[in-house]
Amino acid sequence: MIEKLDRVLVIGLGLIGGSFASGIKRQKLANHVVGFDLNIQECKLGIELGVIDEYSNDLLQAASEADLIMLAVPVKATEAILSDLVSVIKPTAIITDVGSTKMNIIEAARHVFGEIPHHFVPGHPIAGAEKSGVTAAKSDLFERHKVILTPLTNTSELAVKTVAFLWESLGADVLEMTPERHDEVLAATSHLPHILAFSLVDTLAHEAQNKEIFRYAAGGFRDFTRIAASDPVMWHDICHANKEAILDQLDQFTEGLTKLRQAIDQGDSQTLLGIFTRARVAREYFSTLLTGTAYELTPVNQKEAKPLQKKEAD
C-alpha cells in the first residue's frame, strides 16, 4: 500500500515540472504541492493557474520539509542543486527527476552523495517539450505517454513503486530499464533524429541562395524538420550528456547511409528496394505500436501485459 504523500516539492516550474505539479494537485496525490523556480514570476503564475498549492523562495527550507522532491530542471543543473540540498533532505524523502539522459544524472548524484541513495529514482517522461514555461503546463500532459524509470540495483522498491504510482495516476505508461539501455534507446529514437534534422536544415540553409528552396518544400519536409525547431541549448546539453551513445548511433546511421549512397550511385535496384521496403515495413510496425494494435511491455505496477488504449495519432 502506497501512503498518500504529505509534501511534494517540484523544483523547476517549466512545462514538465508544472504539468507534473498540476497533475499531482488535481489528482489529490499529496496534501501540499509546493513549487520552486528561480524565476519568482513563474511561481506566482503557478499559484494563479492552480498548478501548485504554494511556493517557496527558500529552497533549503522547502527541501527539508519535502517527502518527495521532483527535479524538473535542465540536466546540467542537477548536480549543483543536489549539492545544495544534500545536507537538508529528510532521510526518508524520495528524490526523482525528469532528465532526458540518465547515466549522467546518476553520475551527478554519485558525485554529490558518494553512493546513490536508495530513495533516488531516476526517471524520464517521454513527452514533447516544444512549448515552455508554467503557462504551458497542463495536468493531462502525460496521459498515454511513456515514463521510463531507471532504478539501480540498490534502489528501494517502495520508492520506485511510489514514483511509478504518481506517474500512472497522471495517465502515463511507466516502464523500467537500466540507465545504460535508456541512454542507448533515446540516442536512437530521439537524439539521432534531432541531430539529423538540425544538420539537414542547417546544411540546406547554409548558402544564401538556398533559403529560396524552402519555398518549394512540401508537407513531408515540414514533418521531417519540425524537430529542428527545438531548443538549441537543450540539445547542446544532450549532445554533451549522452555523447558516447549518440556517436555510436550516428556511426551506425552513417554506415547505413553510405551503403544506400553506393546503391544509388551504382543503380543497384535490389539493394535500394530492399532498404526502402524494409524501412516501410518497420515504419508500419512502429505505427501499429502507436495506434495500440501491438502489445505493450509489462508496466511496473501490473503483472500482465495489456493492450494499449486505442488512441489517435497526435
Place this chain on the structure above:
Amino acid sequence: MIEKLDRVLVIGLGLIGGSFASGIKRQKLANHVVGFDLNIQECKLGIELGVIDEYSNDLLQAASEADLIMLAVPVKATEAILSDLVSVIKPTAIITDVGSTKMNIIEAARHVFGEIPHHFVPGHPIAGAEKSGVTAAKSDLFERHKVILTPLTNTSELAVKTVAFLWESLGADVLEMTPERHDEVLAATSHLPHILAFSLVDTLAHEAQNKEIFRYAAGGFRDFTRIAASDPVMWHDICHANKEAILDQLDQFTEGLTKLRQAIDQGDSQTLLGIFTRARVAREYFSTLLTGTAYELTPVNQKEAKPLQKKEAD
C-alpha cells in the same frame, strides 16, 4: 484570352491524375474530361465517382482527339507512352505531365520527338502521394499547393499559360523554373529527406533486438519518419531518375553531418550551438513561408507578388 478546351485526356487515374481530372470536370474547364488507365476498374470507378466524363479503352483513338493530354503515370513509363502516341497526337494538342523529376522526362520526350515539341509543358504538382488510386482522388487536392512548370526556351508561351491556368483554376500556386533547378530543389527538399528517413528507419530496424526500441519512440520520431512509409518502387525510380542531383545533395549533407559529429566528439559548444541555432532560425523562416506571413514568388499568370492566403499547417 485562353479558350475553353474541348477534350482533355488524363492518362493514369491515380491520386494525382484522378484529382486533376476531377478538378477540371468540377470547374467545367473542358467540354469532355476523358480518362485512360491500364486498370479498367479504375476507369469505371472514375465514372461512378464523377471524376471523369468518359473513359477510353483505346488510348491511340483518345489521344488523337485530345486537345490537352495529361500524363499522370509513373515517370519511367513516360517514354513508352509518348512513343505510342507520337504519331497520332494533334499538332495543336498541349502535352503536360506531373512527374516528380523533370530532366529525365525532358530527355524521354527528346528521345521520342527528336526535338522537344513547342506544346509540351513539363510540370510537377507538389502534393502528397501517401494514398493512391482513383478513390483517393479529390477535386480540391491541389488547393494552396505549389505546381512547378519547367518550360524550355522554345516552349509555346500560350501552352504554358494554358497549363498554368488549369492548375490555378484548381487552386494551385503555379511557379516556373528551369528543369535543372527543379531537380536540384526537389533533391534537397524532398528526395534527400526521404532517403534519410528510409535509411534511418532501416538502420534502426536492422537488428532484431532493435525493433523493441520503436516502443519508446515519441512524437518527434513519428513525424520524422512518416515519409519512410512512402512507396518503395516510386522512390527507387526517383533515385534512378534524379541520381546526380540526389548524390550531390547527399554529399553536402554528409559533409555537414561530419562537422556536427566532430563538434559532438570534441565537445565544441560554439559549433554545436551555431548549427542548432541556425537550423532553428531557418526552420522558423520555413514555417513563416507555410503560414503565409512571407511573400510568394510571382505566379506565372499574375504580375505582382502577393501574400499567400493565411492557412493552417496541415
